[in-house]
Amino acid sequence: MSSSNELDKLIRALQIQPGIGQRSATRIAYHLLERRRQDAVELGNILISAMHNIKQCRLCRNYCDNDICNICHNPERYHSRQLCIVESPSDVAAIELSNNYQGLYFVLHGHLSPIDGVGPNELGLPQLDELLSQGQFDELILATNPTIEGDATASFIAALAAKHHIKAISKIASGVPLGGGIDNVDQKTLASSLMNRRPFSA
Ligand SMILES: [Zn+2]
Known part of the structure; x- marks a missing residue:
């Protein structure tokens, strides 16, 4: 318990961040109060605006400000005829930071996990099905995480893509640690995983 109810509330709120426990939250709260009050007010306003205004792209489900994200909006992205899941x-x-891919994306926002109630609909697979049916892709690159759930999701999507006669279905190569997340891999490793992707079938 601190000397102020407002401070207690702030410390509790800061702990919604992964990896921030009570000790770190307390340190951050004092730091903001003592040295960064104005920046913290601005941060609060940015948070409110971002949480209200950031939406999902109608095509790829990545975050965006308008109906369609900047990546899907770029005509050059369609030339490679590649879609990365x-x-x-x-x-x-x-993957964008690895500078090794010029195609389009589709964001699942998770993986198949029936026990948590996450099925094909929650991952937007009917939307992916519709996208693939338009015949604008020659290659589907599966870049799900190398976990049991990620692999099961990749197999499910490969079967879906096979139905649409996509010419090549590949999966990113090893280098991404088993059980890890691809967003934790360094840029060089991720670039080589993408370059050394392997044909994949469900
Ligand atoms: Zn998009």
Whole structure:
């Protein structure tokens, strides 16, 4: 318990961040109060605006400000006729930083997990099905995380893509640690995983 109810509330609120426990939250709260009050007010306003305004792209389900995200909006992205499937928006950011991919993405926002009630609908697979039916892709790159759930999701999607006669279905190569997340891999490793992707079938 601190000397102020407002301070207690702030410390509790800061702990919604992964990896921030009570000790770190307390340190951050005092730091903001003592040295960064104005910046913290601005941060609060940015948070409110971001949480209200950031939406999902109608085509790829990545985060965006308008109906369609900047990546889907770029005509050059359609030339490669490649679609890369990832579990989370942070995976798109990691692949973009690796500078080794010029195609489009589809963001699942998770992986198949029937026990948690996450099935094909929650991952937007009817939307992916519709996208693949338009015949604008020659290659589907599965970049789900190398976990049991990620692999099961990749197999499910490969079967879906096979139905649409996509010419090549590949999966990113090893280098991404088993059980890890691709957004935690360094840029060089991720670039080589993408370059050394292997044909994949369900
Ligand atoms: Zn998009």
